[in-house]
Structure formats: structure tokens, C-alpha cells
Amino acid sequence: MTTRLHDGRVAPPETLDDDPRIAALMTARVVAVTPDAPLHTALRLMAVEDVRHLPVLDGERCLGMVGETDLVHAVAVARPAPVPAPERPGGTR
Template identity: 60%
Template sequence: MTRRPFRLDAPPEALDDDPPVTELMTHRIVAIVPEADLAVALRLMDAHGVRHLPVLDGERCVGLVLETDVARLLAGGRPEPGVPRLRVADVCRTAPALEPAARRSAAARSMHAGGIDAVLVTDGDRLLGIVTATDLIRSLAADGGNR
């Protein structure tokens, strides 16, 4: 009997059922800067058909803005005269980040633990993509819901 030089945490067929996040992430990143006005963020989301905007300070991702947060805040009406307008930096959330080799199940666990419906896929400080709850559902549905 030949011994393997490594140990598998799961049989190979189980790994096939849990694809890497790079297979289900959205590669087309629409991002915004922290100084932008919230109304600009909402218009950007609408124009590009996205519900999440990574917030970039230079090349570094500092958080994530969710459509629901922006809409909730803007629905409160216009600020009183003299009150500064809300900026993206005022509402951006810390989002979990995963490495490209992470699996779909890790994305689901990170979303659950973080109480947020998206995770960022990063390579060091470089933002590669985003995985949303919708991406997870699509991936699971494509697998036939066999999980």
C-alpha cells in the first residue's frame, strides 16, 4: 500500500462539490471612493445594476457599501441646512475578505459570521472580486441543490 505524503480533509468528490470562490465571484468590480456622497453611490449602483460597492482608498479596499444601507439613510430625507451630507465613508461596513483559493462554503460561513450578504475576494491588498449571497444561490442552484 502506498502512503500519501499529504492528508485530505475531505474526499476528492466532496471538494468538487465546493468550488473555489473565484468560480462564482463577480469579476466586474464597480467601486467608489470614501469621500463620495451617498446619493452618488446610489446612482452608481443603479447605473451598473449592483447592490454592493467596494470602497477603495487608492488601491486598498477599506470596506463595502450596501444598497440597503444607502437607501435606508437617504429615505430619511434631506439633511437640515448646515448639516454635512453623508459620505460613503460614514456608512461603509467592514466586509469579510477571502483568498482566491477559499471555497464556496467558506464564503457562506463568512457572510453568516459577519452578518453581511457579501464577501470580498482579495489577493493581499488587491481586490479581485466580490461574492454575494445571490452568487452563492446561483452556484448552489447550478449544482442542483445537492448540498
């Protein structure tokens, strides 16, 4: 069986699968930040919009992506929480 692409070329056999196309899976509404957005603003936006990644846009140009893990790591490194001293045997620190 041969399948022709929209421009008339014959599709190679490895493209003949039942996987859905990206267009059927993608989110059409893009939630993004600018490079100068504060870290906490990006985290809050992710929580409110229920997304785990944000494109970083400069006008219409995508400079990259920032992920939830990237931001959480940055918060932990920037402001490490105080670590309590471990208790010694006998209940003293």
C-alpha cells in the same frame, strides 16, 4: 479516498465537496467608490452597474463595503419624506 492539495498536503474530508469555488462565481470587474463619494453617486452607480454592494477603496486598499440597504436607509433618514396626515372618518384631515 484522499485528495492532495496543490502543495502536497492531504485535504481534510470536509473540503471534499462538489461546491463550486469562489473564483468560478466571482465577478472579475470590480465597481467601487471612494470614501468621499456622494451618497447619490453611489446609488446611481449601483443602479447603472446593476450591483447591490460597492467596495469602498482608498487607493488599492479596501476600507469596507457599502450596501444598497445602507444607502437607502441613509437617504430616508437624511431627507424624510413628508407624511400626509391620516384622513379622519368623514373624509377630513
